[in-house]
Amino acid sequence: MATEFGHASTTDEVISGVRLDGKTAVVTGGSAGLGVESGRVLAAAGANVVMLGRDAGRLAAAVEGIGAELPAASVSMEIMDLADLASVRAAAERLREACAQIHILLNNAGVMACPLARTKDGFELQFGTNHLGHFLFTCLLLPSLVAAAPARIVNLSSAGHKLGDIDFDDPNFERREYDKWLAYGQSKTANALFSVALNERLAGQGVTANAVHPGMIMTELGRHLEPADIEILQARSGAMDIAFKSVPAGAATSIWACTSAELEGRGGLYLEDCHIAEPVSEANPAGGVAAHAQDRAAAERLWELSEQLVGERFAT
Template identity: 50%
Template sequence: MHEFGWGSTADEVLAGKDLSGRTVFITGANSGLGQETARAMASRGAEVIMAGRDQGKLDESVAAIKADHPKAQLETITVDLTSLENIRAATSRARQRFQKIDILINNAGVMATPFLHTHDGFEMQIGTNHFGHFALTGELFPLIERGALKRIVNLSSRGHHFAPVDFDDPFFEHRPYDPWIAYGHSKTANVLFSVGIEARYAVLGIHAYAVHPGGIQTNLGRHMTEEMRAALMARVTSRDTGFQWKTIPQGSATSCWAATAEELEGRGGVYCEDCHVAEVDDESPTHGVRSYAVNSSYADRLWAMSEELTGVRYPS
């Protein structure tokens, strides 16, 4: 039996934990799951560095959290994951401002965008969701190495079931663009990145976890047309899957669990959902991680491609 499950909330998962003295860096912290994760971690005494691309939105989120938790220790930093130059500048500022990062939560994301490109010419979804976070994490590595907890949480999604990473055409240059395939393979990349970190840095005590938070109504759906929304709902509710939305506090629970659970000590490179480590499953529409998302050869291939495309070199 798992202690926590589908309906657990971030506060329940963190209850009784003392995070004082811990520094948590969260991307996309001005909205949805990121904001709730920041609130819950700060309420347990953590110093939370809230990263977002818009200072005004970050200030609003800080004010919302402080309204409930006046003593919350919150810092903000702007970073736009669609620009390698911006990421380099932001992380350089972070290395000057902060001593260490105990927990990095790569939470920011976009879903089902139209066919757009980042400043560096990457397709927008894999460019933001994976390559942006790959570059950010690499540039923050010296801070993570100095942290005591050394955990990295990468927000993936059950949407990774939609597609493996297409290594031959990551940016849809040679096939018609499909917003769901693009989201799906970006979220597979988030799992493979976690596997890649584990393979390289478990020896340093650094562990990475991919997380599917559940289905939660946030700003993530902003790019969907009514038609896309209806088609998605038909898909997730078909075959009697028993689909139910989670609340935002429930949706933030698995990130908080992966970031702090004692039972994960010394173990990473896994995909978590509903506050437990999921099984590899190539059939289920409702559970599990696809084998192509935890395949170590694919993880190595993605790592090499990511270093080449971002120019960010991790410590060897």
């Protein structure tokens, strides 16, 4: 069965007819951009939504905005800084206590192309925030996800994964020169590979994991961009015409990944435009998934590296 949705589909269209009453959905990056829209539409479908963010004021404003639009919605907030593993552990513990079951985990938060900076634990900021923080958060929430089976984990990757593979010798740019696009690419490849390894480890437990490229959307994600960056990005990715999406269209693939009947029981996939992506090809340089982001051996190697870096092993 092929999906009826595509590039321009919106969140409201893909969730039409879906009810999530009695289900719990957890959304990271709930204070801005795609996270706010994702939380809004999941709440509108009846889910109890927990929005996470690092900035209490910005997060509260987003949650209040959803409440004002949807007075009957169940939306709460939790503070978590993904660039601080102690904060991730504390948030996961609070959530596990509050939610015996989590049916949807949407790992949406991210930073892009920032100047060289490090997380509280010393990791390069993009790898640490986009991947390692979410890796730890997800693994700590697995008991609640398995208890809710069937449950879904959705990790926001990006077409930017094509800009960089994992450098297993120096993932934190300690010995190589920092390149903000290579670092973003590495972190987004990690989001895709994490979905592959996680899905494999959860096989038979009723929980799937998929990766999503939302499209190109004008959000605060571009806060570090300089005028030359769009050209650099086009040249490096080979995509000369960037077709920007609205925020509701940008969040649509995440919502499709979280709720589509077509994806029931299916994981380890990379999704874009509300479809399962094709392998990258010359005919479609702006889209598709690169082989290095689906490589099972690399996914397993990244899992082991991630456990080592967060200092904890997870039996799945």
